[in-house]
Amino acid sequence: MCLAIPARVAELQENDTAMVELGGVRKQISLALVDGVSVGDYVIVHVGYALNRLDPDEAAKTLALFAEIGEGIAPEFLTPSASSE
């Protein structure tokens, strides 16, 4: 039950709530726990509340890190059956 997902804020609404989009589904959530959210921001939503905002620059950095990994390694390491040495 700790699963929570990033969702895009589509619309700010009254009483500290917002409409978010989750893969085409719209859902109302509470923004009571985070300040300064704007439309277009991604927030991590859990049990109907945004827990915080997602940092797009940091996300890009992490993805770049994944992409770097494995560059220049021998192809035999890319098959799951390859041994560790």
Added chain:
Amino acid sequence: MKYIDEFRDGQLAQKLAADIRREARSDRAYGLMEFCGGHTHAIFRYGVQGLLPDNINMIHGPGCPVCVLPIGRVDSAIELAYRPNVILCTYGDMLRVPGSNRVSLLKAKAGGADVRMIYSSADALKIAQENPDKQVVFFAIGFETTTPPTAVAILQAATMDLANFSVFSNHVLTPAAISAIMGSGEARVDGVVGPAHVSTVIGSRPYELFAEQYHMPVVIAGFEPLDVMQAILMLVRQLNEGRAEVENEFSRAVTRDGNLKAQAMVAEVFELRKTFEWRGLGWVPDSGLQIREKYVAYDAEKRFELPYQSVADHPACECSAIIRGVKKPLDCKVFGTVCTPDNPIGSCMVSSEGACAAYYTYGRYKESR
């Protein structure tokens, strides 16, 4: 979906797996505990263990809120639900957890108790507003991710002066549970995959103590499969180099200080309990939260004078040992036979983040015997 699919790319997973295989030393073993049920779920759903070399062993930790709640607390909730005029609201998974004599909230509901499944603490408030002649109790469970929403509900109830709303708080603290695991030394843990969403709230700072005190590397990781694999690689590197640091793979959502606004709301409403009982870990000091005196009007334990009684787990159930990281679901004699997700004996078979449910759902059942 953005920020989800990119972190599930199969080819990158293969690359990461190759890197892990290349860097993991064959002359040693790596016991890595994923503390969070969210990671347990990801590891099984995406077959992460299958991509790892044999000497990297993922140990499933106690970070599933449904799994760690002891039977006595479930019993209290059931007893409360049966009281006249009470509507008991809780999150979905909690409904199926067996209490004493395998009675669950779902069975209590079938027996006439007014039990409602909610998605959010805000739903409980709404039910209270719509039913002024009933007492609406929110059976609140969970770690640092669900506590702030509970705090918001109590603060809103106070603002609205809602007289028929209260909370049965079973909120627990992650660092206390990690401490209990480390302190017992029972499980062979070399490194910890640190919680994702819990850390968005509390930040990475609380883990620094573990890195120092137990010389334990911690890498906070997101819940997508690439996040988990990257964290494993980072832990392998730390262990190979003899380092024990807190590293943050989930920097897109976690900072060192976390969400200060959420922390302030929790501190306003809650205070530490001297001790709290956990399934598997027993009584752990300073590990649970109770509602402060200031908000006592919203404390269901006080309002209904709820008694508490410890109850032993079902004798066949190994949940306790699984939560402590010393046994695996397949070590349980009734796994997959008497105990299944449709008819769980223990809590670990209920939530999809429980180790038994994950084993069962993602096919380990077939390999079992």
